[in-house]
Structure formats: C-alpha cells, structure tokens
Amino acid sequence: xxxxRLVRDQPDLVKEALGRRGIPSQEVDALAALDxxxxxxxxxxxxxxxxxxxxxxxxxxARKQKEDAAASALAKESRxxxxxxxxxxxxxxxxxxxxxxxxxxxPNLPADDAPDGGGPEDNVxxxxxxxxxxxxxxxxxxxEHQRVPHWDVGAELGILDMPRGARMSGSMFPLFxxxxxxxxxxxxxxxxxxxxTAWEEIRPPTMVxxxxxxxxxxxxxxxxxxxxxxxxxxxxIPTAEVPLASVHxxxxxxxxxxxxxxxxxxxxxxREAGAAGRDTRGLLRVHEFDKVELFAxxxxxxSAAVHADMLARAESLLQTLELPYRVLDLCTGDLGAWAxxxxxxxxxxxxxxxxxxxxxxxWVGDYQARRANIRYRPADGGGNQxxxxxxxxxxxxxxxxxxxxxxxxxxxxxVRLPEALAPWFGPSPAIGPRVV
RNA sequence: GGAGGGAUGGCAGAGCGGACGAAUGCGCGGCUCUUGAAAAGCCGUGGGACUCCGGUCCCCGUGGGUUCGAAUCCCACUCCCUCCGCCA
Numbered sequence: 001x002x003x004x005r006l007v008r009d010q011p012d013l014v015k016e017a018l019g020r021r022g023i024p025s026q027e028v029d030a031l032a033a034l035d036x037x038x039x040x041x042x043x044x045x046x047x048x049x050x051x052x053x054x055x056x057x058x059x060x061x062a063r064k065q066k067e068d069a070a071a072s073a074l075a076k077e078s079r080x081x082x083x084x085x086x087x088x089x090x091x092x093x094x095x096x097x098x099x100x101x102x103x104x105x106x107p108n109l110p111a112d113d114a115p116d117g118g119g120p121e122d123n124v125x126x127x128x129x130x131x132x133x134x135x136x137x138x139x140x141x142x143x144e145h146q147r148v149p150h151w152d153v154g155a156e157l158g159i160l161d162m163p164r165g166a167r168m169s170g171s172m173f174p175l176f177x178x179x180x181x182x183x184x185x186x187x188x189x190x191x192x193x194x195x196x197t198a199w200e201e202i203r204p205p206t207m208v209x210x211x212x213x214x215x216x217x218x219x220x221x222x223x224x225x226x227x228x229x230x231x232x233x234x235x236x237i238p239t240a241e242v243p244l245a246s247v248h249x250x251x252x253x254x255x256x257x258x259x260x261x262x263x264x265x266x267x268x269x270x271r272e273a274g275a276a277g278r279d280t281r282g283l284l285r286v287h288e289f290d291k292v293e294l295f296a297x298x299x300x301x302x303s304a305a306v307h308a309d310m311l312a313r314a315e316s317l318l319q320t321l322e323l324p325y326r327v328l329d330l331c332t333g334d335l336g337a338w339a340x341x342x343x344x345x346x347x348x349x350x351x352x353x354x355x356x357x358x359x360x361x362x363w364v365g366d367y368q369a370r371r372a373n374i375r376y377r378p379a380d381g382g383g384n385q386x387x388x389x390x391x392x393x394x395x396x397x398x399x400x401x402x403x404x405x406x407x408x409x410x411x412x413x414x415v416r417l418p419e420a421l422a423p424w425f426g427p428s429p430a431i432g433p434r435v436v
Numbered sequence: 437g438g439a440g441g442g443a444u445g446g447c448a449g450a451g452c453g454g455a456c457g458a459a460u461g462c463g464c465g466g467c468u469c470u471u472g473a474a475a476a477g478c479c480g481u482g483g484g485a486c487u488c489c490g491g492u493c494c495c496c497g498u499g500g501g502u503u504c505g506a507a508u509c510c511c512a513c514u515c516c517c518u519c520c521g522c523c524a
Contacts, residue, residue: 039486046486046493053493056505060454075504082504252446252483375483384483 001103001370007031017109020116020332031106034099041092048085052078104214105221108367110332111341117331123344124331129315130324140324142350145411149351150402151282153409154180158434162282172272172280172287174398179431183404183417184290186424187397188265191292191317195394199263199294204243206266207234212246215372217338224273236269240293241391248297249372253387255379259298259306265290268396283398284352291396296389297374300366303388307363310392311343314359317395322418323347323403326355340365347399351406356399361392405431 007014011032015025055078062071115124130139154160159180165173176184192201213219213235218226227236237243244262253260268291279285294313296306311327318325328344335342345359366386369375375384408415408430417429425431 042486042493049494050492052504056503057455059504063454071504078504 001367002106002109003370004031004035004099004103008035014109018107020110021107021335022118022333023107027106031099031102034095034102038092038095038099041088041095045085045088045092048081048088051081052085055081107337108340108365110335111363114335114341115329115331118333120334122331123334124329126327126329128324128326129319131322146350146406146409148406148409149282150349150405153351153405153415154282156413157415157431159431160282172285174283174286178434182424183401184397186421187400188290188292190420191394192263192265194317195263195292195294195313199261202244202247202262202264204240204264204266206237208237208243208246209234213237213242215249216242216245216368217371218242221337225271227269227271237266238270239268239291240264240266241295244293244295245368245372245389248374251374252384253297253376255299255376258376258387259296259302261294261296261306263292263294265292282352283402284356286398289396289398291393294392294394297387298390299376300388303363303390306390307361310390310394311361314345314361314392314394318345318347320418320420321400321404323400323407336362338364338367347403349403349406351409352402356403358395358399359393362390364389364391
C-alpha cells in the first residue's frame with residue numbers, strides 16, 4: 001500500500017507519480033475524499049466513545065456513594081449515547097473498509113529514476129553481456145544447428161517429455177527426465193550454494209494463508225493468477241517472494257539486524273489466465289516451475305546497495321552459465337504493481353529465437369512492509385520505521401534450461417553444457433542421445 | 437479425528453467486572469558512587485490512529501456478544517502445549 005498520509009499532504013506529488021503509470025488523477029482525488037470522510041467519522045465516533053467512558057466512571061462512583069437514583073440516571077444517559085456511538089462506529093468502519101479496499105488495488109509510486117513509458121516496448125535496454133566480451137569477442141552468432149527449439153531438442157534426447165506431463169496434469173506442466181531432470185537439480189544447487197554464503201537459505205511452505213499472499217500485493221488484484229485450494233483456503237505460491245515476505249510479518253526488527261537477506265528454492269505455480277496461446281510452446285510459459293529467489297528486508301538507506309547486489313548475483317549466475325543476456329530497466333508502464341524500480345534480465349534463446357525473461361529484480365520500498373506491518377527500530381532512537389523490501393529471481397530455471405539446451409546443441413545433436421556444471425555432469429559436461 | 441490445558445509489554449509472569457495500558461522480576465537506557473569496571477542505589481523504558489498540540493481514541497491471540505462499564509463474563513475461530521488415535 002502507498003502511504004495515505006502522502007495522498008493527504010501532497011496529493012499533487014502522488015498524482016504525478018501515479019500518472020506516470022497511467023493512473024488518472026481522479027483516482028487520487030477519490031482516495032483523498034474517502035480519507036477525509038473516514039477521519040471525520042472516526043472523530044465523531046471517538047468523541048461519543050469518550051462520553052460513554054466518562055459517564056460509566058460516574059456510574060461507578062455514584063454506586064459507591066450509594067446514590068442509586070443518580071447512578072441509574074447516569075447509566076440511562078450512557079446507554080443512550082452508546083446507541084449513538086454504535087451508529088457512528090458502523091459508518092466509520094464502512095469508510096475504513098472502503099478506503100482499504102481501494103488502497104489494496106492502488107499500485108506503488110515508481111522511483112524517480114524509473115524510465116517513463118506506456119508498455120513493454122518502452123523498456124530501456126541497458127548493458128549486454130556474452131561470453132568473451134571482456135576479451136573483445138564479438139557477439140555470438142548462432143549456428144544452424146543451434147536454431148532448433150528446446151522442445152524439439154528435449155524430445156530428441158528424451159530429456160523433456162511434455163506429452164506425459166500433460167497426461168498427468170494437463171498442458172503447460174513440464175516433465176523432465178534423466179539428464180534433463182538432473183540439469184534442473186544442478187542449477188538449483190549451483191545457485192543456492194553461491195548465495196547461501198551471504199544469504200540465509202530458507203525452505204518455506206509452498207501453500208500459504210490468504211493473509212500471507214495479500215501482504216505482498218498478489219491479492220486481491222491478481223487472484224485469477226494464483227491457484228486456490230478452496231477446501232482449506234490455502235494458496236499455492238506464485239513465487240517464494242510470498243512466503244519470504246511473511247518471515248518477518250508483524251515484527252519490529254532491530255536496525256543492527258538489517259539487512260536481513262534470505263534465499264529459497266520453491267516450486268512456483270501460475271495459472272497464466274489470459275495468456276492462452278502466447279508463448280505456450282515448450283518451457284516458455286508453464287504452470288509449475290522451480291525458481292531460486294532472493295529476498296531482503298533493509299533500511300531505506302541500505303536498499304540501493306542491496307538492490308545492486310541482487311542484480312549482480314543474478315548476472316553472475318548467467319555469466320557462469322555462459323549465456324548471453326541483456327539488462328532491461330522497466331518503464332513505468334511495465335513495472336509490477338508494487339515495484340518502484342525493476343531490472344529484468346533476458347537471455348537470448350537461439351532455437352526459440354526470442355529473448356526470455358529469466359530474472360526480475362525489484363526494489364519495492366515500503367509498499368509491502370506497510371501491508372505486512374514490518375518495521376525496524378532505528379539505532380539512533382526515534383520512532384519505528386517501515387522497512388524496505390526487495391526481491392529478485394536468481395534464477396527461474398525452465399527458461400534457463402531452454403537457453404542452455406539451445407545454445408549447447410552441437411551439430412551431432414548432443415548438447416554441451418557449461419563447465420560450471422562439471423560437478424553434476426563430469427568433465428566436459430554434456431547430454432548425449434540416450435543409449436538404452 | 438478425540439480429550440484436556442493455554443495465548444497479557446523485548447522476555448518471564450501477576451491481574452479474572454469499575455481510574456488497568458496493566459503489578460513484579462529480568463533485560464535495556466540514563467544518572468549517582470568509582471581511576472575505570474563490577475556491585476549497589478535512583479530515575480526511565482510497549483505499539484498505533486487522529487489532533488484545535490490542550491488532548492481524544494484504539495490495541496491484553498482474532499472476530500462477535502453481554503454490560504452504564506470488559507484484559508477480566510459468554511460464543512466462535514486460529515495458533516501453541518500434553519495425552520489418545522492415525523500416519524510419511
């Protein structure tokens with residue numbers, strides 16, 4: 001949630017910031033009006049409540065003095081005011097709920113330095129990287145044998161079995177087998193081992209309460225995107241960001257403990273409602289996938305450095321895996337609802353012939369912390385402050401799998417893997433045709 | 437799934453219808469004494485909303501109810517503990 005006080009005190013600033021995301025200024029006016037109504041209703045209710053409390057105290061005193069007639073007169077008056085108070089409370093509750101519902105679907109204010117734009121076409125392409133770039137090597141040009149999409153390579157080598165995945169779970173549920181499954185396991189182990197020296201490794205639940213998935217911003221706005229187990233009212237997480245944000249939900253952290261940096265691998269579940277027919281082949285878009293996530297709670301001052309570290313970690317994994325990539329600075333029109341600034345990493349996949357988003361690294365500011373009530377005690381005293389949260393993927397594996405298989409394909413049809421995977425695939429790591 | 441017990445401030449723990457936002461201890465901060473430290477003593481120490489900056493209100497797991505008045509009584513739910521059952 002954004003800070004309602006900011007809407008109150010500096011509505012023009014909020015209008016300008018949300019306007020960059022295409023939110024009309026009337027939305028901000030509506031919030032401000034609701035807030036004003038709510039506060040005056042609350043003041044009315046509290047004045048009545050104070051009156052009831054004062055009268056009740058007098059009833060007690062009168063009883064003690066054995067002034068029964070006075071006591072019952074006071075009690076009668078208090079009862080009358082109590083009825084009024086209840087009405088006033090209903091009105092103020094109604095307004096509070098309405099205001100909260102609106103705030104829950106209001107997106108975050110973008111960072112000042114996030115580029116302006118209306119949609120994905122306006123994202124700013126930043127630096128690019130490919131193997132050997134530091135030594136002056138030219139950007140790699142895919143050979144003919146690398147122009148085979150991973151779903152064909154996977155089927156050829158028997159390492160990706162989409163039809164059988166569909167048999168048990170429906171379309172867009174991949175089934176990896178043999179070295180294909182091992183490749184996923186290797187990627188997860190590689191990433192976690194690298195992060196876990198500085199970031200605490202967590203293995204959270206993958207089903208969470210409504211409150212947990214609401215505090216990140218995924219509910220109520222994106223309810224259609226998540227799988228809901230209605231019988232138990234639990235949600236399958238779309239990303240580890242959801243449970244990790246709740247690790248400290250409702251807590252007041254010591255500033256000395258910040259930044260808290262967590263990493264986790266989880267399954268991620270997405271209904272992909274409304275994405276029918278778009279990039280649905282192979283692993284481009286699937287309902288269930290594994291992802292290693294980085295998540296941090298930081299002070300506002302620390303957050304820029306943490307954001308940079310996250311991005312560096314994701315990039316360093318791509319470099320280790322020798323995959324050409326580019327960094328995108330998301331424009332205001334493409335920014336996720338709760339992000340202030342986001343960098344996406346895209347890997348080029350020569351067989352599918354497209355750039356695949358494999359990481360998204362976001363600075364969220366206090367937007368989630370306000371929903372989840374996560375604060376810190378400043379070391380130099382003063383009142384508790386909301387923390388900043390940050391999240392980033394490092395990395396999402398199916399698309400990495402696809403890019404590795406496409407780039408690695410040799411003219412004989414086998415797949416060469418990067419040297420970093422030697423611990424799982426032996427020296428000169430590769431996946432050949434199945435012998436048996 | 438069944439039976440019982442419990443949930444109060446950073447922690448432990450008292451209070452069980454009337455000035456209770458809440459005893460006490462620990463912890464933490466400040467001061468006195470001391471060359472310094474320890475010990476001792478004294479003082480202070482939860483969060484939040486609104487504010488005409490005088491204050492007002494809310495929070496004792498959560499949500500309802502009873503009452504002039506609820507941490508305290510009643511109901512429902514959640515979580516924790518103990519025992520029984522089932523189980524990877």
